[in-house]
Amino acid sequence: MTALLNAVSAAGARLGKASHGRIAFDARQALSRHDDLALGAPGLWSPNRHCRLIPCRDAWIAVSLARAEDRDMVPAWTGAGFDADIWQAVMESAAGREAAEMTASGVALHLPVARVGEARPPKPEPLRAGDGDGGGVVDLSALWAGPYCGGLLAEAGFDVVKIESPARPDPTPLHTPRLDARLNGRKRRLTMALASPDLIERIAGARILITAARAHALARLGLSEERLFAVNPGLLWIAVTAHGWRKEAAMRVGFGDDCAAAGGLLRREEGAPRFMGDALADPLTGLTAATLALEAVEAGQCGLLDISLARTAAAFAEALR
Structure with a gap:
């Protein structure tokens, strides 16, 4: 499995970086201004700088800030699946305030957030x-x-x-x-x-x-x-x-890096999580x-x-x- 993972990661590197077109990421300008999301601790960037890993109390969370014109996406941020205190801390940060201001002004701003390791392996529905x-x-x-x-x-x-x-x-x-x-x-x-x-x-x-x-x-x-x-x-x-596809998960937005974080691919036995390639x-x-x-x-x-x-x-x- 390790060899397969390395092969897929290498293939992804050869394919290059996907552009998100109408979903125009503001990470380079916006997330760099939101160091207070880390509540006083340093954060970690993904290789493409679309996503930031930040420590928040006893958890690591991944935040992707994206401005989107796609009306098929929920035009707001959502804290589904997160402890109220963690989500409140995120929304009281500069990123959360900017999201609130831009959403109120009619711009659809998405703040996908994932706790590192929150997702579990799938239990497929039988075909x-x-x-x-x-x-x-x-x-x-x-x-x-x-x-x-x-x-x-x-x-x-x-x-x-x-x-x-x-x-x-x-x-x-x-x-x-x-x-x-x-x-x-x-x-x-x-x-x-x-x-x-x-x-x-x-x-x-x-x-x-x-x-x-x-x-x-x-x-x-x-x-x-x-x-x-x-x-x-x-x-x-x-x-x-x-x-x-189903239930509450169906309403959550996400991108490659924060989904990799949610799945636990970024975990290490000791220390902070670490990104493994781009959009793995x-x-x-x-x-x-x-x-x-x-x-x-x-x-x-x-x-x-x-x-x-x-x-x-x-x-x-x-x-x-």
Whole structure:
């Protein structure tokens, strides 16, 4: 497993750094002004400086500060899953005050926070036997983990169609063309409204669907579980999220570094946690999703694969202990 982790980490380094396009990180300017988040103690930066590890009382937490225009994301900060005193300390910091001010002024500012080691390895929902034969892959995901999964499936011989919204296309080709070539170079690309009947028709004929959005955001576009499995009972749906597809986890936003922290990948036996490469949770999640998808197709299974960055990181962290 250590060799696999090293290989995936090296692959991630070769792929380069993903740009977040419309999700424009303010870490270099904003987080550098928020040293008071550490409550008097020094913090640790991620290699891409999108995320900061800070000690807060008896815990280490990871904070990513991002200004976002994406209306599918919750336009506010949330303290779901955290002790009230820790969350209060975060919100009383300069970062929290700026988040409150900017949200009040109409700018959607996200403050994803994760306690180091909070996530647990996943307990996958059982897939069901299906008659899903033939059909290709419809990839609706963007940025890192989902496209990496789709790229691996394309290399395995699947016909992968990457579908992008004309309103919000994947920013990867514009900002990191080499990464885009690696993730999406073997896919066919189409531009299509995500709420269009044409997309439903294409999903109805697919074997695999890849998404990287939360359930409620997809449901608003008419892409709910009920509808998609009704039109395609043999569909294998790979649902990539930050913290999980269901219950309270489904409302949490997150990015690669804070999800790696939540999964415990940054823990050390002694001393402060330490970052391991850039956005390590993303390629680990993409690799895991592709592996599970290939196994499910081989076994003739269908259903929803709930693949989260935080829980995938937790599974790898547990295997390395």
